[in-house]
Amino acid sequence: MPLLKDEDQQFLREEFARKLAGPVKIVFFTQALDCMFCQPTEQIIRELLPLSDKLSLETHNFAPESEEAKRYGVDKIPAIVLAGKKDYGVKFYGIPAGFEFSTLVADILDVSRGETSFSPDARDKVRAIAKPVDIQVFVSPTCPYCPPAVRLAHMAAIENGLISAAMVESTEFQHLAHKYNVMGVPRTIMNETISLEGAPPEQLFVEKLLEAAQ
Amino acid sequence: MVDSQKYDIVVIGGGPAGLTAGLYAGRGGLRAAVVEKLMPGGLVANTERIDNYPGFPEGISGSDLAQKMQAQAAKFGAQFVSDEAMTIAAEPKSFIVTLASRAQLKAKALIIASGAYPRTLGVPGEKELLGKGVSYCAVCDGAFFRGQEVAVVGGGDSAVQEAVYLAGLCSKVTVIHRRSSLRAAESLQRVAFKNGKISFSWNKTVVAITGDKQVEGLRVMDKENMKEDVLPVSGVFIYVGYHPNSAVVKDLVRLDENGYIITDENLMSSAPGIFAAGDVRRKLVRQISGAVGDAATAAVAAQQYIENL
Incomplete structure (x- = not known):
């Protein structure tokens, strides 16, 4: 049974036709066994793909193709990397379902343009960061406050090549949720040292990012 | 991103009131934008189950209802702006809404449907342990407390509804309420009282939330004998009412003593051209069905206002 209803498909088709500037390659890391959410994640991608000819899919087997995984910095599955003119370091670990589906769509639009909706001030600050920052945003699919937190992280990755950012679906990666003491979502971890609870306003997010980059 | 665009109506807030205002404005042939900083649906989106919205006899999840409302508003041409309204400037016969991204929207009329945000308890430990066991969203965070004991603070619809949801995940749910009876709807109370995992702690107030890392x-x-007790739990979900999100219009319209926007029978505020709908408005009952009704009135009244400009 399709996940996307006819009217949703139609809406997305029009949205992509209007707003997709350049091609977006969806790089998907999966494996056949021992990955409960790989198949449903693939279904989401396969339903998105025909909605615009600017979208393409590149699928990799996680274990046998570990070189590719290394190249994209992917260390667990299911993983989605969105690449436009280049690999911006925009990743999703776990299924982008529920509220996170909207994050996936908004990210695809940003990656296609290589631009984000940061305010000019925030954008300048993010672009000026000169040290690598790795961002993980823990979410659950039923959390309406999570997409804005993931979006900020992914936008930062798009604006600055030294920043990479991943959505991490907490229920699929419980060992990580446990490791980072996640008991509420969204929870943003920057470079393992800085953490942020909830959906931060842009300004606070950028402040923390600058702190993480020191 | 929509930049410096001109609209007939700009709706601030994308919950049930905002989405319905978008729907009516769009159907009325007006150019309408709905500005929402989080996800469409507002507070409804973090409600696990809604049983009192007409038309859904089996109940419906908050996120499903929000999506349906958004799709319906989109169908009639309402545009969605994912951003936050920071300031509103009144000009002759129009308003300029400046968003967090610095983009500006110009409108002939505004509908403020910005809703309300959860009230905090204001006790020691609450801020410090946010995300470490303190939560205001059971559907977001409930899964982290699977098999554990949690507390719900409050006695209204949200508190009881979410206690029932949490009872499906947690080993024990204690509802702490400052009165001796619930304010929640009878039918919700019955479900909660029947649930063996839910117990009630009456006439109690929370003095502090304790814990170091979590x-x-x-x-x-106890409000009667002033005796203090400790309830060991690993999570606490707080549902003790709401504050209106009216800061963006506080200098433009009359608010009541609690910050709710005061409106006339056509839901216009004290400022001509600024209307209010839903939880942000001063009224007796705050329900989705009421928000939707408000929005229909506000959108039609706003259209008449524009036509008479």
Whole structure:
């Protein structure tokens, strides 16, 4: 049974036709066994793909193709990397379902343009960061406050090549949720040292990012 | 991103009131934008189950209802702006809404449907342990407390509804309420009282939330004998009412003593051209069905206002 209803498909088709500037390659890391959410994640991608000819899919087997995984910095599955003119370091670990589906769509639009909706001030600050920052945003699919937190992280990755950012679906990666003491979502971890609870306003997010980059 | 665009109506807030205002404005042939900083649906989106919205006899999840409302508004041409309204400037016969991204929207009329945000308890430990066991969203965070004991603070619809949801995940749910009876709807109360995992702690107030790295318990005080007790829990979900999100219009319209926007029978505020709908408005009952009704009135009244400009 399709996940996307006819009217949703139609809406997305029009949205992509209007707003997709350049091609977006969806790089998907999966494996056949021992990955409960790989198949449903693939279904989401396969339903998105025909909605615009600017979208393409590149699928990799996680274990046998570990070189590719290394190249994209992917260390667990299911993983989605969105690449436009280049690999911006925009990743999703776990299924982008529920509220996170909207994050996936908004990210695809940003990656296609290589631009984000940061305010000019925030954008300048993010672009000026000169040290690598790795961002993980823990979410659950039923959390309406999570997409804005993931979006900020992914936008930062798009604006600055030294920043990479991943959505991490907490229920699929419980060992990580446990490791980072996640008991509420969204929870943003920057470079393992800085953490942020909830959906931060842009300004606070950028402040923390600058702190993480020191 | 929509930049410096001109609209007939700009709706601030994308919950049920905002989405319905978008729907009516769009159907009325007006150019309408709905500005929402989080996800469409507002507070509804974090409600696990809604049983009192007409038309859904089996109940419906908050996120499903929000999506349906958004799709319906989109169908009639309402545009969605994912951003936050920071300031509103009144000009002759128009308003300029400046968003967090610095983009500006110009409108002939505004509908403020910005809703309300959860009230905090204001006790020690609450801020410090946010995301470490303190939560205001059971559907977001409930899964982290699977098989554990949690508390819900409050006695209204949200508190009881979410206690029932949490009872499906947690080993024990204690509802702490400052009165001796619930304010929640009878039918919700019946479901909760029948649930063997839910117990009630009456006439108690939470004095502090304790724990170092995460919530370990609550200090609760009995309002009758002033005796303090400790309730060991690993999570606490707080549903003690709401504050209106009216800051963006506080200098433009009359608010009541609690910050709710005061409106006339056509839901116009004290400022001509600024209307209010839903939870942000001063009224007796705050329900989705009421928000939707408000929005229909506000959108039609706003259209008449524009036509008479």
